[in-house]
Structure formats: C-alpha cells, structure tokens
Amino acid sequence: MKRKNSVVLFIACSAVFLEALDLAIMNLALPLIQKHFHLEEEQSQWLQTIYVLLYGGFLIIGGKLADIWGRKKVFLTGALLFLITSIGAGKANSFEFLFFFRAIQGLGAAFLMPSAMAIITNTFITEDARSKALGIFSSFAAIGSGCGLSVGGLIASSLGWQWIFFINVPIISISLILAFILLERDIRIIGTNQPDLLSGIILSFCIVLLSYFIHAIPVLIHKPIWIVIVLSLISSSLIYFIKRTRHHPNPLINFTLLKGNNVMLGNRTIFILGSFFLSYLLILSFYLQEILGFSAAKAGLLLFPFSVGSAFISRFLLPRLIKRFKIIRTARLGMTLMFFGALLLIISMYYGLFAPLVFSIACVIGAGMAISIPSLTVMALSQIPVEHQGVASGVNTTSYFFGSGIGLSLISLMMQLNTLFPSTIKQLIASASLLLLIAAIAVLYLLKEEFSLKK
Structure with missing residues (x-):
C-alpha cells in the first residue's frame, strides 16, 4: 500500500513538474521561435500569454469538475490534452498552429493541476502524511521552474525549439499509463450535486478577461475607452456571478470554506509570491542575456x-522543516530568502559584481521557492475538507497566477518609464527594488499574522 501511494504521489508530482517546466522553459525558447517564424517580439510573447490566460481562467472550474465528476477522469483528460498538444506544438509548421496547440495546452494544465492535488489529498488521509505529500508535490513546482530555466536554454539551443514540447511526451505518457492502471475509479456524483457550470463559465470568462487586462496594461494605458469597456464587462459579470453563487443550491465555490485563518493567509501570501517570482525570473533573464551577454545555453x-x-532541499530539508516548525514560520523563512535574493540582485546590478548574483539565485531559485510554495500550499489547503480539495487547489493556484500577472505588468510598466530610468540597467535596478518591496510586504504580513495567532 505504501509503495502504491508513492507511485500515486509520483503521478501527481509529474503534473506540477510539467506545468512549471513548461512555463519557465518557454522564456528561453521564445527568441528562437520568433526567429524561426519571422515574428515581431509582441507576437511571440502571445505564446506565453495565451497559455497563462486559459490555464488561469479555467483552473477553478477544472478543480470543481475534479470534485464532482472524479479526480481520475479529469486528470486523465488533462494529461491526454497535454500530451496531444505537446506533440502538435512540436510538429507545428506555422505560428497559427503553434498558437492553437499552446492555447489548448493551457486548458489541459487547468484540468491537470487541481485534479492532481485532489488525488494527493484523497490518497494521504492522515494530517502528517498529507502535509508531507503536499509539501513534496508543491516543491516539484520549484524544481520544474528551475529545470525549465537551466535545461531549457540547452535544449532549445542544441536540439531546436521543438524539443521544449517533445520533452513533455515521455514524462506525461508514463504518468498517463500509471494513472489509468493505478488510480482508483471515482464514483460520479449525480443529481443535486451537479456543478453550476454556468457560474463556472462566467467566472472563467471574468478571469480570462481580467488576466488579459493585467497583461495588456502597458498597451491599454493609452486607450482609456477600452479600459472602461473591459472593466465594465468584468464588474458586471462578477456581480452576476456573486448573486448567482449566493442563491444556487450547489455553488461553484463555497466561500465559507475559504474563510479559515490558514486558508486566507496561504492564498494571500501565495498571491504575493506569484507577483515576485516570475518577475524575478524576467529581470534575471534580461540581466544575464542583455547586460552580461550570456547566451541562453550559458x-x-x-x-x-x-x-x-x-x-x-525539497527532498531532504523541507519535510524536516515542516515537521519541526510551524508552517507559518517555514513560509516566512522562504519569503525571507526571497527578500535577500532581491537585495543581492540589486547589489549585483548596481556595483557590477558577480558573486552577489550567484547568492541571489541561490536564495530565490535554489532555496526560496523550494520552501515557499510547498509551505504556503499546505497552509492554504490544511483546513479544507477532502471533498472540496479540487476547487480549493484551483483557488490557490489562481491566486498565484493572478499575482504573477500583476507583478509582470508592474515590471513591464517600470521598464517603459524611460524618462525616470533612461538606461536599461537603471530600469532593471528599479524593477528589482520593486521586488524587494513586495518580498518585504510578505515577510511583514506573515510576522503580523503569526503574532496575532499567538494572542
């Protein structure tokens, strides 16, 4: 039984690993794709944007479907979509086909992630076992991001950009086969427990539209009429969604479940973490390649x-930290490492020193993410009943996703303030200073909540 649980954990971890790998690896491959299809820079960026829009937009409904229709069924559907679209994207002979497969890949990820997390919480029943399993699961997001950044440049440079998609195929194929054979069949709940799919569609529309707005802020800031139209659509749709949720017998999201102290603390802090991490990767990539002259492979x-x-750290240190210390202290340690990582990055860029850059990467990519994401995920899901873990994990991942979108938009705006920061290095230092502030807010917030809990 213990061996079977380990295989189930591997199946679930493969999903979060691929999702994080796919987001990170694309950053280093975009210049090659842009050159191959003779694209403008803003066109190639849409490959990342469309993935994030559909992924973030359908996470909550993917989680709800996992709760109602079955974790195994939704996981297999998401994995199969991810497999087909990875092959299709790698074989695409035009940008239009590549764009299409990348979009559906985001939808597959939206089904894959919450169902994988729900599989873990249903498999590991005791509190200690579940916390340890969720910690390992979430740590694979950090490992996937790190591997995407480190291996992505090598793969894209040596084998071609197509292999950033083909690399998914063997991993997801093994997971599909094992999941089909080993995962227990879910009993489909019928009758009054059917999900409110219309609310799901409305909420997904709101999230996609809001995500588009966040990503397009640098462009829309010069088009006030479009800003009014988009915000009006989002506001009216959200108002209708809230009213419908209050009166529906089986709402898409049971908001009372999300009011626990740990749940709110975990979701709020992971939102801040999202606004920090992808922005840090963007600044780091820009600094390495544009200022220091590193190739993608280097x-x-x-x-x-x-x-x-x-x-x-994820395999050996993190389980001990979670077992020995309160989860809030483990999360604070991770965010403190993020703070020092941003500080060291600023020092490196300001004085032109390489050693602080290395320690910055160690703090953020080496240790910070490996500690922060698992601890915050465990915190956000610890008080949620098993039957609602799917939608709760969707809310948790959506919080991280929204933070990422807002962080990237703020960095994009910062990079466009040429009058305040006339040189690229000054823009990067200003952007890193914003990240330092974001990390400081997270650390202080966790300190404040820990002090409140002691009272």
Whole structure:
C-alpha cells in the first residue's frame, strides 16, 4: 500500500513538474521561435500569454469538475490534452498552429493541476502524511521552474525549439499509463450535486478577461475607452456571478470554506509570491542575456546547479522543516530568502559584481521557492475538507497566477518609464527594488499574522 501511494504521489508530482517546466522553459525558447517564424517580439510573447490566460481562467472550474465528476477522469483528460498538444506544438509548421496547440495546452494544465492535488489529498488521509505529500508535490513546482530555466536554454539551443514540447511526451505518457492502471475509479456524483457550470463559465470568462487586462496594461494605458469597456464587462459579470453563487443550491465555490485563518493567509501570501517570482525570473533573464551577454545555453548552465539544490532541499530539508516548525514560520523563512535574493540582485546590478548574483539565485531559485510554495500550499489547503480539495487547489493556484500577472505588468510598466530610468540597467535596478518591496510586504504580513495567532 505504501509503495502504491508513492507511485500515486509520483503521478501527481509529474503534473506540477510539467506545468512549471513548461512555463519557465518557454522564456528561453521564445527568441528562437520568433526567429524561426519571422515574428515581431509582441507576437511571440502571445505564446506565453495565451497559455497563462486559459490555464488561469479555467483552473477553478477544472478543480470543481475534479470534485464532482472524479479526480481520475479529469486528470486523465488533462494529461491526454497535454500530451496531444505537446506533440502538435512540436510538429507545428506555422505560428497559427503553434498558437492553437499552446492555447489548448493551457486548458489541459487547468484540468491537470487541481485534479492532481485532489488525488494527493484523497490518497494521504492522515494530517502528517498529507502535509508531507503536499509539501513534496508543491516543491516539484520549484524544481520544474528551475529545470525549465537551466535545461531549457540547452535544449532549445542544441536540439531546436521543438524539443521544449517533445520533452513533455515521455514524462506525461508514463504518468498517463500509471494513472489509468493505478488510480482508483471515482464514483460520479449525480443529481443535486451537479456543478453550476454556468457560474463556472462566467467566472472563467471574468478571469480570462481580467488576466488579459493585467497583461495588456502597458498597451491599454493609452486607450482609456477600452479600459472602461473591459472593466465594465468584468464588474458586471462578477456581480452576476456573486448573486448567482449566493442563491444556487450547489455553488461553484463555497466561500465559507475559504474563510479559515490558514486558508486566507496561504492564498494571500501565495498571491504575493506569484507577483515576485516570475518577475524575478524576467529581470534575471534580461540581466544575464542583455547586460552580461550570456547566451541562453550559458544562462542555463549557470542556473542548473541551483535546480539540483532545489531538488535536494525539497527532498531532504523541507519535510524536516515542516515537521519541526510551524508552517507559518517555514513560509516566512522562504519569503525571507526571497527578500535577500532581491537585495543581492540589486547589489549585483548596481556595483557590477558577480558573486552577489550567484547568492541571489541561490536564495530565490535554489532555496526560496523550494520552501515557499510547498509551505504556503499546505497552509492554504490544511483546513479544507477532502471533498472540496479540487476547487480549493484551483483557488490557490489562481491566486498565484493572478499575482504573477500583476507583478509582470508592474515590471513591464517600470521598464517603459524611460524618462525616470533612461538606461536599461537603471530600469532593471528599479524593477528589482520593486521586488524587494513586495518580498518585504510578505515577510511583514506573515510576522503580523503569526503574532496575532499567538494572542
């Protein structure tokens, strides 16, 4: 039984690993795709944007379907979509086909992630076992991001950009086969427990539209009429969704379940973490390639040891931290590492020193993410009943996703303030200073909540 549970954990971890790998690896492959299809920079960026829009937009409904229709069924559907679209994207002979497969891949990820987390919480029943399993599961997000950054440049440079998609195929194929054979069949709940799919569609529409707005802020800021139209659509749709949720017998999201102290603390802090991490990766990538002149392959080689370190921390150190300390203190340690990582990055860029850059990467990619994401995920899901873990994990991941979108938009705006920051290095230092502030807010917030809990 213990061996079977370990295989189930591997199946679930493969999903979060691929999702994080796919987001990170694309950053280093975009210039090659842009060159291959003779695209403008803003066109190639849509490959990342469309994935994030559909992924973030359908996470909650994917989680609800996992709760109602069955974790195994939704996981297999998401994995199959991810497999087909990975092959299709790698074989695409035009940008239009690549764009299409990338969009559906985001939808597959939205089904894959919450169902994988729900599988874990249903498999590991005791509190200690579940916390440890969720910690390992979430740590694979950090490992996937690190591997995407480190290996992505090497793969794209040596084998071609197509292999950033083909690399998914063997991993997801093994997971599909094992999941089909080993995962227990879910009993489909019928009758009054059918999900409110219309609310799901409305909420997904709101999230996609809001996500688009966040990503397009640098462009829309010059089009006030469009801003009014988009915000009006989002506001009216959200108002209708809230009213419908209050009166429906089986609402899409039971908001009373999300009011626990740990649940709210975990979701709020992971929102802040999202606004920090992807923005840090963007600034780091820009600094390495545009200022220091690193190639994608060389940047990957620099980051590779820290990905290994992240895996080591996730496997050996993190379980001990979660067992020995309160989960809020573990989360605070992770966010403190983020703070020092941003500070060291600023010092490196300001004085032109390489050593602080290495320690910055160690703090953020090597240790910070390996500690922060698992602890915050465990915190957000610890008080949620098993039958609602799917939608709760969707809310948790959506919080991280929204934070990422807002963080990236703020960095994009910062980079466009040429009058205040006339040189690229000054823009990067200003952007890193914003990240320092974001990390400081997270640390202070966790300190405040820990002090409140003691009272």
